[in-house]
Amino acid sequence: MAQTFTERDPFSPITYSYLMEEVLYQGRSQHQDILVFKSPFFGRVLVLDGVVQLTEWDEYYYHEMLAHVPLHAHPHPRRVLIIGGGDGGALREVLKHPGVEEVTLVEVDAQVVEVSRRFFPTLATGFADPRTRLIIAEGSAFLAGAPALFDVILVDSTDPVGLAANLFTQSFYQRAAQALTPEGMLTSQTESLHFHRDFVRQVQGRLAQVFPIVGLYAVPLATYAGNWWTFSIASRRHPVSQAIRAPQGVTRYYSAEVHRHAFLPPSLREELMKG
Amino acid sequence: MAQTFTERDPFSPITYSYLMEEVLYQGRSQHQDILVFKSPFFGRVLVLDGVVQLTEWDEYYYHEMLAHVPLHAHPHPRRVLIIGGGDGGALREVLKHPGVEEVTLVEVDAQVVEVSRRFFPTLATGFADPRTRLIIAEGSAFLAGAPALFDVILVDSTDPVGLAANLFTQSFYQRAAQALTPEGMLTSQTESLHFHRDFVRQVQGRLAQVFPIVGLYAVPLATYAGNWWTFSIASRRHPVSQAIRAPQGVTRYYSAEVHRHAFLPPSLREELMKG
Numbered sequence A, B: 001m002a003q004t005f006t007e008r009d010p011f012s013p014i015t016y017s018y019l020m021e022e023v024l025y026q027g028r029s030q031h032q033d034i035l036v037f038k039s040p041f042f043g044r045v046l047v048l049d050g051v052v053q054l055t056e057w058d059e060y061y062y063h064e065m066l067a068h069v070p071l072h073a074h075p076h077p078r079r080v081l082i083i084g085g086g087d088g089g090a091l092r093e094v095l096k097h098p099g100v101e102e103v104t105l106v107e108v109d110a111q112v113v114e115v116s117r118r119f120f121p122t123l124a125t126g127f128a129d130p131r132t133r134l135i136i137a138e139g140s141a142f143l144a145g146a147p148a149l150f151d152v153i154l155v156d157s158t159d160p161v162g163l164a165a166n167l168f169t170q171s172f173y174q175r176a177a178q179a180l181t182p183e184g185m186l187t188s189q190t191e192s193l194h195f196h197r198d199f200v201r202q203v204q205g206r207l208a209q210v211f212p213i214v215g216l217y218a219v220p221l222a223t224y225a226g227n228w229w230t231f232s233i234a235s236r237r238h239p240v241s242q243a244i245r246a247p248q249g250v251t252r253y254y255s256a257e258v259h260r261h262a263f264l265p266p267s268l269r270e271e272l273m274k275g
Helices: A058-073 A089-094 A110-119 A123-127 A139-144 A162-168 A170-180 A199-209 A256-260 A268-270 B059-073 B090-094 B110-119 B124-128 B141-143 B162-168 B170-179 B197-210 B256-262 B266-272
Strands: A001-008 A015-020 A024-027 A033-039 A043-050 A051-055 A079-084 A103-106 A132-137 A150-156 A182-194 A213-219 A228-236 B003-004 B016-022 B024-029 B033-039 B043-048 B051-055 B081-084 B102-107 B132-136 B152-155 B180-192 B213-219 B229-235
Touching: A001 A024, A001 A033, A001 A199, A015 A033, A015 B141, A024 A110, A024 A228, A033 A110, A033 A150, A043 A110, A043 B110, A051 A058, A051 B102, A058 A089, A058 A150, A058 A182, A058 A228, A058 A256, A079 A089, A079 A139, A079 A162, A089 A103, A089 A123, A089 A150, A110 A132, A123 B152, A132 B132, A132 B152, A139 A162, A139 A170, A139 B213, A150 A170, A162 A170, A162 A199, A170 A182, A170 A199, A199 A213, A199 A228, A199 A268, A213 A256, A256 B266, A268 B256, B003 B090, B016 B033, B033 B213, B043 B110, B051 B059, B051 B180, B051 B229, B059 B090, B059 B152, B059 B180, B059 B256, B081 B090, B081 B132, B081 B141, B090 B102, B090 B152, B102 B110, B110 B132, B141 B162, B141 B170, B152 B170, B162 B170, B162 B180, B162 B197, B170 B180, B180 B197, B180 B213, B197 B213, B197 B266, B213 B256
Parallel strands: A079 A103, A079 A150, A103 A132, A150 A182, B081 B102, B081 B152, B102 B132, B152 B180
Antiparallel strands: A001 A015, A015 B016, A024 A033, A033 A043, A043 A051, A182 A228, A213 A228, B003 B016, B024 B033, B033 B043, B043 B051, B180 B229, B213 B229
16 A cells, blocks of 8 residues: 655645655665655655655756756866765766766765665766766865866755755855856756745846856756746856757757757746846 | 645646635535635635646736737637636636637536636636627537637646546547638647646647647646646647737736747657657
8 A cells, every 4th residue: 555755845835745655765864864765656756854856757857957058058068066966866967978077076965875876776877987076075165175177066956955055155156156167157956936936036146246147947847846947057158058069978858959948038037037 | 723735636646735724615516526725825726626727826827828829829819719718817818819809718617607706806807808708518519519710719628537538539629620710720738748748649649630730838837736737739820839919918927938938849849749
């Protein structure tokens, strides 16, 4: 008899429930509750502090769009930094680019990486790649001492509460800009245009204080409450809304056409971002 | 103390729950259960047979995109037929077009219209408009005897079960084509690209058997499970993916730019619609 898993998401006015066939893992790390369950529809589901982080069924939309938009807009991404992303999904996408020489993944919670290696082998493939450097540390603290050598920074965080709140501040973006090369770009997940529009607006404003080029793109995600999920992208020199490189690696959702299309039309973005 | 309203949606692998401040109406018509409740976040919510049909907070995305895409792609829409839509939301949008001379709204359930008039005055405004002709009948049966005089047909139905299943069949589309002028267009809501992709594919195929031009556009909706909500549009002569008329009436989401952008990029549509 299937049980039900119900999210406890303080950021959503709708509560999502999933059928839960089997609990595969349940634990508490130094930082958070971790749950892995099997859903009859979504396959395996990763839950942190009561909020669904990914399902095997649709994780590729999020991870492809987080990684491939900056990596196809940048002329030659060689060194990539991922902050968060301990499940390995973004890492897997970055490593599809043969030109990438090194990926540094800075995850605060070692146990997320362990759980992903054990229960999400299709996501965690990249941890075995010789180009991967895994560092267990808090992302903002890591950046404070980082040299300016990254071509692309991806912020793959949980919702902006607790430790993750550090990853959306203006001082974080200043540190990130200093850790980028002069041609560098940063992309961050920035929540839902339906339910967290004020937050999206705030982040766009903070990025614009630090970077000359700031874009907003969106992807419809079934399993994040509010869907219409946004990514904010900031760039020190190059435009961001078009792929300037040929497709790198096989993707299921991302394409040059999807890249272009994911950016909100200018008049809509302006309307939505009005204070 | 707020209660919880939980949907019973057989088409969704995620179950949505809402905080319910107050039940404003609860009844059973000849066809279905009808519930109206007040949500602290979404305002008033209309529920039919356990599934949320609309909330005051975000109904305009759906109703604007259903109505204004065909009405701006058609060169001179004068006579419009709405099948379903007893809440009046689509009707309200159609009537924003001053060139529209007559709107026939064919709703199977008189009680939905009554409930909307009473509890959703901002949606039901159009029922008092002299251009509106309200007919209580089943949409497919109505079309069987309809003369070929409609410029635009909107299908604003519930999920494709029970009576509403009739509104997605090939014979329904044949009847609809016969009720359109040679320049006519039809738009129908066609469920979610995430959760009902096979269904979207089937409907697109059926429309292509009847109409020379078939398009697919989408809008991210927070309150329909699976979001990434689709509209299928079919046209006897004119292209559909661009607004060819100046903006008609004030809209909150729809614009000529949003119109264009809502259509899926060709390669994505092809990929998603693969059998």
